[in-house]
Amino acid sequence: MPTRVLSGPAPIVTPQDIAGNHAANDPTITAMIAAVQAEIDGPLGWLGRALGLxxxxxxxxxxxxxxxxxxxxxxxxxxxxxxxxxxxxxxxxxxxxxxxxxxxxxxxxxxxxxxxxxxxxxxxxxxxxxxxxxxxxxxxxxxxxGGTGTVPENAKLAVVLGVQQLKAISAENLFLRSEEVEGIGTFQYTVSDQAGAIIRRASERFLDGLRVYS
Known part of the structure; x- marks a missing residue:
């Protein structure tokens, strides 16, 4: 019973939420946000929950x-x-x-x-x-x-912390890959095993209360 992403997820933080001297639309920070969120969010992540729409x-x-x-x-x-x-x-x-x-x-x-x-x-x-x-x-x-509310602050903090950790290691540890579903544009972001472990350690303590166990 597979679940696949047709579009999204929408980012839950922006480059402006990340400390540092970079532009509000910095493409590298944007890619890092997407990569960190992909490690957590929806079918591609470990949280078992959808965060970004x-x-x-x-x-x-x-x-x-x-x-x-x-x-x-x-x-x-x-x-x-x-x-x-x-x-x-x-x-x-x-x-x-x-x-x-x-x-x-x-x-x-x-x-x-x-x-x-x-x-x-x-x-x-x-x-x-x-x-x-x-x-x-x-x-x-x-x-x-009738909506689903706003993204929990602890989830945002987990992504911010994960991006800060990624910035602290070599940029070569971040990989960005795009894939397209017919009729629906979509992106898939991946990180190296080292970076993924760092992201998980940084975010688990913030996200423990949100995790969905199947």
């Missing part, structure tokens, strides 16, 4: 069995933007179908609850028959207004 695609072969008292479907990498979820599937005849938004709701940041009486449809016998696309991360809109 990003569009994710979760695929599975079948809809789960419904059991009384349990959630119908759990989306990985919360926090999920409730109104963004689109659930589609391939039926046994191989035709693509979409479930109407009125037939489900998102509760508690990541759980999909189907309408009472709704019958989960049969799917094609393929490992990616069910496709769920959704936005995850903090979108800046207050929770009481």
């Amino acid at each position: 990003q569009k994710l695609e979760y695929t599975t072969g079948v809809f789960p069995c419904r059991h009384p008292g349990s959630w119908d479907l759990v989306l990985p990498y919360p926090i999920v933007v409730a109104g963004s979820v689109v659930i589609s599937y391939r039926d046994p005849q191989g035709a693509d179908q979409t479930i109407a938004p009125d037939d489900y709701r998102v509760v508690s940041d990541r759980y999909v609850d189907f309408r009472r009486g709704f019958v989960l449809p049969a799917t094609d016998c393929t490992p990616d028959a069910v496709r769920i696309v959704y936005d995850a991360g903090y979108n800046g809109t207050p929770v009481e207004e």
Whole structure:
């Protein structure tokens, strides 16, 4: 049941948040921010949570069995933007179908609850028959207004500290690679094993309370 990033994540800090004598749009600092955040954030990171706003695609072969008292479907990498979820599937005849938004709701940041009486449809016998696309991360809109709120300050501090640590070591330890998903531009950032270990040590104590264990 893989999850991939279709776009994002949006950076949760800017070069202006990083101490030092550099421009507000310094490309090297911008790349370091992206690299540090990628080590933490969403499907590519270790935190198990989405921080910067990003569009994710979760695929599975079948809809789960419904059991009384349990959630119908759990989306990985919360926090999920409730109104963004689109659930589609391939039926046994191989035709693509979409479930109407009125037939489900998102509760508690990541759980999909189907309408009472709704019958989960049969799917094609393929490992990616069910496709769920959704936005995850903090979108800046207050929770009481239906949003996911602002990025926690400890997450921002973890990224700032990680960038400061990267600046302190050789720039050769940072690698930037870009990849493109058809129809959706996206970037993937990586760092060396040495730099990744430094980032993790620097950020773990800030992020312990946010970590999602699967």
